[in-house]
Amino acid sequence: MYAIIAGAGKVGRNLARELISKDHEVTLIENSRASYLANEEEFEHAIQYGDATELWVLERAGIQRADLVIAVTGDDEDNILVCQVAKEKYLCDRIIARVNNPRNHDHFRLLGIQPAVSATDLILRLIEHEVPRYGLVHLLALEEERLEIIELEVTADAPTVGHKVTEIELPEGALIISVLRGGAGFVPKGDTVIEAGDEVLLVLDPGLEEAITSYFAPSGYPAAL
Amino acid sequence: MFVLIVGAGRVGSALAKSALAAGHAVSVLDEDPLSHERLDAGQSKSWEDSGGQFTVGTALETDALIQAGIERADAFIASTAGDNTNLVIAQIAQKRFGVEKAIVRVMDPARADWYNEQGLQTISPTKHAIEMFERALAPQEA
Numbered sequence: 001m002y003a004i005i006a007g008a009g010k011v012g013r014n015l016a017r018e019l020i021s022k023d024h025e026v027t028l029i030e031n032s033r034a035s036y037l038a039n040e041e042e043f044e045h046a047i048q049y050g051d052a053t054e055l056w057v058l059e060r061a062g063i064q065r066a067d068l069v070i071a072v073t074g075d076d077e078d079n080i081l082v083c084q085v086a087k088e089k090y091l092c093d094r095i096i097a098r099v100n101n102p103r104n105h106d107h108f109r110l111l112g113i114q115p116a117v118s119a120t121d122l123i124l125r126l127i128e129h130e131v132p133r134y135g136l137v138h139l140l141a142l143e144e145e146r147l148e149i150i151e152l153e154v155t156a157d158a159p160t161v162g163h164k165v166t167e168i169e170l171p172e173g174a175l176i177i178s179v180l181r182g183g184a185g186f187v188p189k190g191d192t193v194i195e196a197g198d199e200v201l202l203v204l205d206p207g208l209e210e211a212i213t214s215y216f217a218p219s220g221y222p223a224a225l
Numbered sequence: 226m227f228v229l230i231v232g233a234g235r236v237g238s239a240l241a242k243s244a245l246a247a248g249h250a251v252s253v254l255d256e257d258p259l260s261h262e263r264l265d266a267g268q269s270k271s272w273e274d275s276g277g278q279f280t281v282g283t284a285l286e287t288d289a290l291i292q293a294g295i296e297r298a299d300a301f302i303a304s305t306a307g308d309n310t311n312l313v314i315a316q317i318a319q320k321r322f323g324v325e326k327a328i329v330r331v332m333d334p335a336r337a338d339w340y341n342e343q344g345l346q347t348i349s350p351t352k353h354a355i356e357m358f359e360r361a362l363a364p365q366e367a
Contacts, residue, residue: 053308053309053336054333054335054336055335055336055339075309076285077285077307077309077310077312080309081313085336085339088343089339103285104285106287107285107313107317110316110317110320111316111317
């Protein structure tokens with residue numbers, strides 16, 4: 001796979017190292033001369049100096065054959081434009097953008113820049129994960145594929161407690177993929193019995209959250225939000 | 226016509242004054258409160274007394290755009306110092322707020338051309354400068 005990464009800051013450099021170590025081809029583009037020179041020794045031909053929002057700089061990096069464009073500069077407008085041009089002008093299949101200011105998330109969405117990753121949002125999700133009284137936790141949302149993975153702690157009053165997985169008739173578009181019990185996770189079989197205190201992971205079509213919560217945590221939603 | 230101008234530098238402030246003088250309603254949004262002085266400079270009355278509106282804020286803040294009146298704007302001018310900011314905010318004006326006329330200053334001629342094809346009205350001063358230099362350089366016809 002060939003990946004172009006705009007921005008050779010901490011995020012960009014570490015992504016590049018990871019990808020290179022997995023035998024992918026990478027070009028980092030950095031528009032600060034000082035930062036470019038500081039990283040040239042390590043990355044050699046895999047780093048180029050230039051403004052990744054300029055078309056000729058992207059073309060010099062070979063955007064026409066890139067499988068993935070990742071924009072992780074410290075500037076949200078730059079990240080939006082790099083991804084927009086990659087997707088709409090050069091028809092790159094996969095883009096990933098970093099959101100520096102979570103308040104800009106709507107702008108990324110509006111302009112079709114997905115997935116857009118914000119460190120603040122990720123940390124918030126981790127907090128939700130650590131504090132289960134929130135009820136339903138979004139672990140992953142694949143917006144283009146229209147799928148999401150959620151986690152729910154099963155409450156004692158849930159209608160599914162004491163029932164086997166095969167007996168639970170979930171709405172269409174919902175599937176239990178894992179159960180966390182006593183600190184360990186496992187993939188449930190048909191005869192696995194759901195217990196109060198279990199954490200269940202489900203994959204869902206978006207929009208089913210409320211319906212699913214009533215199966216596992218009828219008292220935990222939406223009061224916890 | 227209600228015109229919202231984001232970025233009151235030399236171009237934005239001059240355009241704001243001429244649009245106001247031409248009888249349009251004009252609102253200006255700029256992150257620097259000092260930009261207001263450019264709107265007052267050389268005028269006998271202050272910008273507000275002449276009927277203009279001025280809001281301090283950045284154009285990526287939706288609240289600032291709304292405060293500056295984007296919801297009733299007929300035309301949106303993106304004339305901040307940054308090409309990328311201008312291109313993003315003009316698309317927000319168009320796609321989120323449905324502003325009919327979004328005009329963007331883009332210094333980079335290559336992107337000015339491409340975004341023009343995508344439905345933004347772009348103005349590239351660089352391109353005009355190049356053409357003028359070329360004309361000035363060409364042998365004069367008698």
